[in-house]
Amino acid sequence: MVPPSYYLILSAVLFAVGAAGVLVRRNALVLFMCVEMMLNAANLALITYSRALEDVEGQVFVLLVMAVAAAEVAVGLAIVVSLYRHKATADVDEHDRLRDWVT
Amino acid sequence: MEMVIFWVLAAVAVGAAVGVVAQRSAVRSALFLLVHFCCLAGLYILLNAQFVALVQVLIYAGAVVVLFLFVVMLLGVERAEELPDLRRVQQIVGGLLAVLLLAGIAWAFLATGPGPAAAPGPPSRWSGVGKAGSVQAIGAALLTAYAVPFEMAAVLLLVAIVGAIVLAKSRLER
Numbered sequence: 001m002v003p004p005s006y007y008l009i010l011s012a013v014l015f016a017v018g019a020a021g022v023l024v025r026r027n028a029l030v031l032f033m034c035v036e037m038m039l040n041a042a043n044l045a046l047i048t049y050s051r052a053l054e055d056v057e058g059q060v061f062v063l064l065v066m067a068v069a070a071a072e073v074a075v076g077l078a079i080v081v082s083l084y085r086h087k088a089t090a091d092v093d094e095h096d097r098l099r100d101w102v103t
Numbered sequence: 104m105e106m107v108i109f110w111v112l113a114a115v116a117v118g119a120a121v122g123v124v125a126q127r128s129a130v131r132s133a134l135f136l137l138v139h140f141c142c143l144a145g146l147y148i149l150l151n152a153q154f155v156a157l158v159q160v161l162i163y164a165g166a167v168v169v170l171f172l173f174v175v176m177l178l179g180v181e182r183a184e185e186l187p188d189l190r191r192v193q194q195i196v197g198g199l200l201a202v203l204l205l206a207g208i209a210w211a212f213l214a215t216g217p218g219p220a221a222a223p224g225p226p227s228r229w230s231g232v233g234k235a236g237s238v239q240a241i242g243a244a245l246l247t248a249y250a251v252p253f254e255m256a257a258v259l260l261l262v263a264i265v266g267a268i269v270l271a272k273s274r275l276e277r
Contacts, residue, residue: 002109007150008212010113014120016205021124023197029129029175033136036167037120040143043155045212051150056240059155060249063241066162067256071263073167077174078270084178090129 007048015041028080028090032073039069109149116142133171140164154238 014037021034043062050058084090119142122135140163147156245253 002106002149005213006109006113007146009209010116010146012205012208012212013117015208016201017117017120017124019204020198020201023200024194025124027129029171029178030123030132033123033132033171036136036163037123037139040140040163043159044143044146047147047150047152047155050152056237056244057249059152059237059241060244062152062155063158063245064249064252064256066158067260070162070167071259073170074263074267075270077170078267081174081177081271090178 004048004052008045011041011045011048014038014044026091026093028083028092029077031092032076032080036069036073039065105149109146112142112145112149116146129175130172133168133175136171137164137168140168152237154241 018034018037018041021037022031025031025034043065046058046062046065048058050056050062080090083095087094089095116139119135119139123132123139126132126135140159144156144159144164147153147159
């Protein structure tokens with residue numbers, strides 16, 4: 001039996017790696033992948049709690065999170081495609097039209 | 104034995120996650136993401152959540168990664184990201200912030216999370232997590248206490264389908 005805290009630490013590590021990816025990478029597709037990894041890290045924590053508390057509700061939450069994540073990927077990738085159509089790059093730093101009012 | 108499987112899966116999952124972040128090419132990132140999702144499915148099985156593990160493989164490893172790969176192919180072969188010197192600073196600061204975040208989350212988990220000998224809490228309405236028929240318990244919970252969120256998820260998916268089609272439709276066709 002692996003202690004639940006191991007799973008929780010693993011979840012924290014995966015979440016931090018995903019957050020680092022969002023902070024470091026500039027490709028919109030890779031940013032989406034990193035967001036998915038962060039959602040999965042949260043799912044892992046929820047399932048760990050579900051196991052530790054012997055309660056199925058955590059797994060119900062995970063299923064709902066997966067539904068939301070699937071919807072998010074569908075809409076997000078459509079946004080990336082239309083951004084790419086607007087300016088032929090997936091680099092998020094290039095899509096800065098709304099930033100101009102600051103400078 | 105369980106410990107060995109856990110360590111192997113955890114190491115591969117973290118390695119694949121780092122691979123997603125470190126790979127320059129988006130296709131390779133997507134393939135690392137596939138490995139990552141499969142490892143998480145294995146961890147879910149270790150945690151006695153077989154149904155969620157199955158859904159993980161079907162939805163994430165099946166649908167989401169394919170969708171990512173499809174969009175990568177649609178947008179053409181990804182040029183390797185150029186990383187000018189200016190962004191080195193961003194990388195270092197981003198990495199430091201992530202480490203800080205990790206410390207914060209780990210502290211929160213270990214300070215408040217259930218220890219190995221945590222009290223099981225109030226007697227659960229949905230017993231049977233540990234049993235093989237865990238699908239039955241999930242279904243019962245989803246269709247009784249969580250019926251409203253369940254139906255709202257269906258509506259959300261419909262909205263997402265319509266939204267994705269509207270967004271991805273080319274302007275010329277309108």
